[in-house]
Each structure stands twice: as structure tokens, then as C-alpha cells.
Amino acid sequence: MRHLKLGLLIVVLVLAGAVILQNMEPIKTKLLFGTLEMPLAALLAMTLLVGYGLGLLTTAIWQWRSWRSQALAAKRQSTGDQASSSG
Numbered sequence: 001m002r003h004l005k006l007g008l009l010i011v012v013l014v015l016a017g018a019v020i021l022q023n024m025e026p027i028k029t030k031l032l033f034g035t036l037e038m039p040l041a042a043l044l045a046m047t048l049l050v051g052y053g054l055g056l057l058t059t060a061i062w063q064w065r066s067w068r069s070q071a072l073a074a075k076r077q078s079t080g081d082q083a084s085s086s087g
Helices: 002-021 040-086
Strands: 026-031 034-039
Touching: 002 040, 026 040, 034 040
Parallel strands: none
Antiparallel strands: 026 034
16 A cells, blocks of 8 residues: 555656646736746746645544544543542
């Protein structure tokens, strides 16, 4: 499974690199508070990195919430076990 993920990552990076390198002409990008001129390749690369970062952040938040709910459930269970054994 690990080799499959690594292989897919390499394929995606190679394809993204090929698309980025084919788009080197400068473009103007309108942002909220101004205009930025840069090569289309830079915009594509930044978009790819921002999307990857948001995916990592989403996964981290999801895992953190899962771990938190498991910890709370374990705490409730241990508190319930202590209450029933002392009663």
C-alpha cells in the first residue's frame, strides 16, 4: 500500500510539473486588494501547494477531533467504572 501511495504521488507530481512547465507566459491575477503579474506556472504551483496544504490541515483537524472524541469516551467510561465500583 505504501508503494502504491508513493507511486501515485510521483505520477501526480510529474503530471503537475508538466502542466506547470507548459504554461510560462505571464498573466495578471486580480486579488482582493490589487493585481499581481506572474507567470501562469507560478500561479499553478501556488494553487497546487495551497490545495495540498488545505488537504493536510483538513486531515489533521479531522484526526484531532477523532482522537479527542475517543479520549472523552474513554474518560467517561473510566469515570463510570469508578462510580459503579465504589457504589
